[in-house]
Amino acid sequence: MGGKISQVRSDNELAFYTNSASERILDITRSNHFVYRENIVAGYTNFSTSLGDKWKLQAGLRAEQTRSKGNSRTLGTTTARRYLDLFPSMFVQQNVSKEYQVSYQYSRRISRPRYEDLNPFVFFLDPYTFAQGNPQLRPQYTNSWQVSQTLKSTYNLTLGFARTADYIAEIPTQNAQDTLTLMQQRNVDRFDQLNGTLSVPVKLGSKWQMNNVLSVAYQHFQTELQGQKVNNRQLHYFLQSSQQVQLPGQLKLEVSGMYLGPQAYGIYQVKPIWWVDAGLKRSFLGDKLDVSLNVVDIFRSRQLRGSFQTASNRTAFDVYRGTQSVGLQVRYSFSKGAAFKAKTRTTNLDELNRAKD
Template sequence: MKKWSLAAGVRVEQIDVDGVSESLGKVNTQEYLELFPNLAVTNQANENNAYTLNYKRSIDRPSYVDLHPFSTFLNDFTFNTGNPNLQLAFNNKFTVRWNHKNKWFVDAYFLYTKDVLSDVPFQDNSNNTLNTQSINLNYELQYSIDASTYQYINQSWYTALTTSLFYMENETNAAPSGNIDVVTSTTGFFVNSFNRLNISNNRALSMDVDVTYISSLLFGTYEWGGSFITNVSFNKSLWKRRAQLTLALTDIFSTQNQQLTTRYLNQDNNYLALPETRTISIGFTYNFGNFRLENNEVTTPEEQERISKKEVGI
């Protein structure tokens, strides 16, 4: 339609759930008929600039582990409990995008989720126990402005930069604290910078530097204190690019692990996991056969952005 384009679709889903608990003598039945539309309208204002308005409705489902009603004990005072009455969560996302020369992208979006699925800790102060329960929050919403660029600075330097300034908020029914609805919120900043530097003239030797910073995030009533992650890798092509040798160093400053904290009403607890995130790995890849017949398609900036966001989870 000249400067305008339209992409539209809708998915119809019939959902029937029958959960049978023989030990409790209960049957949990849920039935839904839901529509999931996806609509995008784009205006190609000129050769360099395009604007897109998008709406998408999607669904999140509880896992089988979250649906079982039993408790799993980590120790005498800490345990997790599932919930057979979990409901489906429905997401509604509105996005406005500006695309400049297929190199610069700016998105503003609003995401609202009803009955968002989450694992929420509830502490019993009289018995000194902490029970993390699978529940549906009343809602969760996000506002965000994202900016990204994917381009070659020169013949030897490729960079991909993604930033996001966002606000997250959710509401939880604190059943053990008098059934009071509690609102938790945070304003955060995210930045990821990926850089590939070709050290040799024939691009047989390259170095990747990947740096990510997140100031804060919400996981139910938990607020994550943020993290700073630095990964470096070296890639060497051998035997006319038939083989590749890789040396990778992840989280080299050991700054990825941060504390999760819940603090409201009579709830005050935190969680800190310390998995080993600082690692060194060596990899070797060899291509057999006529490897030069590989698909020569190049990842577009839009695909790179989608992959980057999915990996980070923003």
């Protein structure tokens, strides 16, 4: 059993001034001040047991009480929410034999909106497009079921189904009178995904290892747009392969590639995307000094493209975020005497992730 209390205060202010001959004048039409407060009180309990030599059971339940208030001081509007959620989870493992295990898993989870997506202020992206936060945006809830099979602690096949209610996605809306397009995060009615993933590591001799992952999923988004039902369906697949090769001269080469087939996202159809990364590593001074050269997105191909078509309008995007890079890393270990493992501390707070752009 345990508990957690989270308190967040996000204060974002943008002041836009125009210069006159004698003083700066605040432009209230372009300025923005948004304050968001959130308090989450959570409690959880876990239970685990073994049922003979072949079965293990774990079950848990988490309860969360959330209170939030978003205040746009610029627009003079306030949105307050208060809700209680329960999140059960269950994990069952069956040891069929020493080399074959099967696990069954269920969970319910929540994903809350980013703070900036709740800010109702209007930001113009270009003369024809503007973005606006949605203070009515609700959290999305996902129920997922999964069956996983592992053979010889090496090969893994996972089959799963997930249903997300109030899925958060970007929805474009065009005003017929002035042809301006609003880009806004909204709640899609439902997102269903049925998927299977196969992981196959392969060892070619003593100097070449590879890991291959193939996943196939059927995606289905359902929502309503301008009074019309929208069903966005797609058979999606991806293939990932990573290679580790020991070269002469104590050089280690690692190459990884990813190919994502067509996929559905909200109301958008996203085109295929692929990329390749590579790294070369050399150790010196009895493995105390490591020198690594890494190249990300070698072919500058990690370009995100997609579109949405209606009877009267087509919305498309073509984005490259400048992921291509070359890096040189030098690391030296000063450890002496008995081997030790440095303690590391990682933070995976949901609140921090929601504050990111």
